[in-house]
Amino acid sequence: MRALLLGLTFLAAPALAQTPAISVQTLKDVTQTLSSDAFEGRKPATPAEDKTVAYIVERFKAAGLKPGVDGGWFQNVPLVDMTATNVAPLTITGGKTPLSFAYRTDMVVKTYRVTPHIAVKDSDVVFVGYGITAPERGWNDYAGVNVKGKTVIILVNDPDWQSPERTGLFEGKAMTYYGRWVYKYEEAARQGAAAAIIVHDTEPAAYGWGVVQSSNTGPQLELDEKGDHMNESAAIGWVQLDKAKALFASAGKDFAALTEAAKHKGFRAVPLGLKASVAFDNTIRRQASKNVVGILPGTSAPNDYVLYSAHWDHLGHCDAVKGDGICNGALDNASGVAGLVALAGAQAKAGPAKRSIVFLSVTAEEAGLLGSRYYAEHPVYPLSHTVGGVNMDVLNVKGRTHDFEITGAGKSELEDRMKILVEAQGRVVKPEPNPERGSYFRSDHFSFAKLGVPMFDGGAGEDLVVGGEAAGHAATLDYIANRYHKPQDEYDPKWDWSGAVEDLTLYYRLGRELADGDAWPNWYKTAEFRAIRDKQRAAAQ
Template identity: 55%
Template sequence: MLRFTSPLAVLSLAACATVPAGTPTAPISLETVQENVRTLSSDAFEGRKPGTPGGQKTVDYLVQQFAAAGLQPGNGDSYLQKVPLVEITGSDFAPLTVGDLSFEHGKDWVGVSYRQVPATTIADSELVFVGYGINAPERGWNDYAGVDMTGKTALILINDADFAEDTLEGPFNGRAMTYYGRWTYKYEEAARQGATAALIVHEDFAASYGWNVVEGSWTGAQAYTDTGGDGSDQTAMNGWVSNDTAAAIFQAAGMDLGAMVQAASQPGFKAVSLGMPVATSFTNSSRRYTSNNVIGILPGATRPDEIVLHTAHWDHLGRCIPNDAGDDICNGAVDNATGTAALVALAQAQHQSPPLDRSLVFLAVTAEESGLLGAEYYAANPVYPLSQTVGGINMDGIAVRGETRDVNVRGGGKSELDDYLAAALAAQGRTASPDPAPEAGYYYRSDHFPLVKRGVPMFYVKSGLDLVDGGTARGEALEAEYRASAYHAPDDEYDENWDWSGLMQDLDLYYRLARALGSTTDWPEWNEGDEFRAVRQASCAASEEGC
């Protein structure tokens, strides 16, 4: 649960969690922000899709902007980190058969291969229901206990075992999703367990989106980071089945889906074989290409090897489904030209401010829209050791709807970063609002997360909804309007009439947080019992200089 700090407590926070004395209002240039958003979201950049001329134009522009802002090259003598990508497109899908049942691709199930192979064949693979597919030693929970998954297909429930709770209390934080509830984790764990395939049961509320989203996202070309191998450490197939499909499977096995969900939600659940073989097949075509992360640095004055990170994704969707006017360019002005422009403007502001003890690194990552791929590549191949990365700030889709009384905190209550945020917000006269949809797991769905899962504490603080002009009702209405009409659509375009005051509030907050992290000698820790505490401690223990 997010810890809300009283004004008296804020005043008494330890030095590790205060804004440095005399921190000025951030010297952030609105003109710089506007020019970068206007340029990056123009039709000339064709929606900034990696692997296209528009993507390359974006990278070239950001290199120029980083240099002009005063950043030094962040990767040796280069501003670039090459990100090798592979695009795999499945076709010729056979039905998914489970025992005597047959299910139609797209309508009933979807599946892809993470392996770079010409064909995928699943045959006579025993189907095993593994509950929520969680192995969490620190929480005393292991859905795979006592089962050998070699050659078998895991049938897995989405979200956490206690997601249906009304509160944020429970073995997996109740309504608030943990990483164990994310589909990415479930596929990773199934692969670690040696499964041949993994199928997640979709349910609208538990997933926080409908089957149409699954069908649209999991058919067609899929992009992944190219690790240099053939992906043989992954399952042969990862996929989803609809809730109706899962119910039919359990019924054929003489079981009830609802009853099995209830059983899987209890501590001590044991995996259950459904006694039916799984089979399907499809062909794969692959395309390799290279994109780039863009990296700049402001070296610290006294402890330059200690890093405070800023992240934002520069990419968007390129050309997409046309709107009524025939416009087929998804310009991505809010998502995420705003966050990318914030990198440039904050770098410029920090360069014009007194140097900090620690280094500030600004990282514009590629291929977020394909699954956080640029961030994942950096986290797996960090230019600056993660054990020497103190923490950071991720910026994705900064709102342009006016000043707010609050900010929306995703990932609150997980680490000592809460205290830094409380102090910075007190200096601004704003408050922290908890995530309004903790069950959706948004903290695990943006570019900070590949760093987080490797132990680096990161802020993900979104624009607030309590508008000075119109309150929460107007803020929620404007957010809903953006989601319905512009998000991931051609109408997410630059507007000269935007109210930039709220965005500038947010940038001032990010500036203050970086000043605080960059001037302290402390290292924020994950809270006791958090799922990322152990990996951070292991990372720190392996390094003589970090943490």
């Protein structure tokens, strides 16, 4: 065990025998440094960003990388920073009882629109179920109703999220993109809604109200684009479950009965006979953030690229817990950046591969995958020549596991390669235990997937070598409830990095196989991203 903790790789099979050591000291140092209070939670477009990206460059250089952007290290990402101020309560009138929901405690509200003032006044309220329009599944929650200028109330997740299996119209317990809050706001805007409010329920949301509050208040970031996002709904937000129930009761409606009805095909939106009003000001600041890009140039195929990614940002200053108001983001995602640096060192030590290997640390993941989205839409290296790669978001510090989980399994041929490597370690691939959390759509690999590039995302399961599944599951639940997106996500010197080393060894081997080979792994034929990749690669031939 001591040898493992000193950074030696796991030699469970001959296929892994030549993997350079994954440095545990690097993992510790980078994670501890980036998550210290000196880095103020790494909020993009704040003074803490300059310190963060400078440190990443320092570590990239020391690992042996070359600058990846025309001789420099940075890709500028244009962002607009908006902070809601003078937020009035969300008021509901026209029902049995007038209601007033307080900002932060009862509801949160913000906007994508880059404008100094938002006002939604006496807007008709309509319950639109899960807020999904999916013609390929014969589903339309907006059928027969015009919500232009109105306030829509939306349920989180998919209609069949409570199914114990992964089968069904919306894949059962495995969340689809339709279940994500991002999609629900997008669709509400397409339908012309003035305001879109999602009902928070901890189980289908997969996180508590504290996460909603910390993520949706304070400075909010969006890509700075032409049009200032004026095509979006004026106000978007969340409301506490008990307050939503009070709203339905005021309208004389049975919340439980309507929620049940919304789960079934043929549901039609229900006007509630209420009026909603909310208003707030925005302070607006336009500022470029930075993606950090390093590269190990290839030898015989330097214009083909294998990509490793991890986001460097977190929430910055947030709601204080016991006097601590910095969301340090040690696991999320200082640990991922540490993994990126450690992999860079290992790949550099192994020497140049046939293809180039790119190391990308992106900004503004917590604001909605903005840095990776910008890179994917404005790639430094053509996506048509990007073979694929690995994204890292939160490393395993619980210790070694018997199992390995693939996020969003069933989409990419990269999974076949990874399964062989996992088995060579004496581990087994298991289904993602909580697909209802929609993890596949919640990190930076999704930005690349949407535009065709196969990116692998996965990691240690919950079956700990020491403690078993019960201990592993308890640790997962503890992190989600007590640390995720909270000030308590802090570095702990007692963490066991042996599991992270095991996983990083897999990421190393997968990347090296791609970089030293000629293959172009694709999406499975049934994957929603296959068509765009086929077209992309055909144009590159």
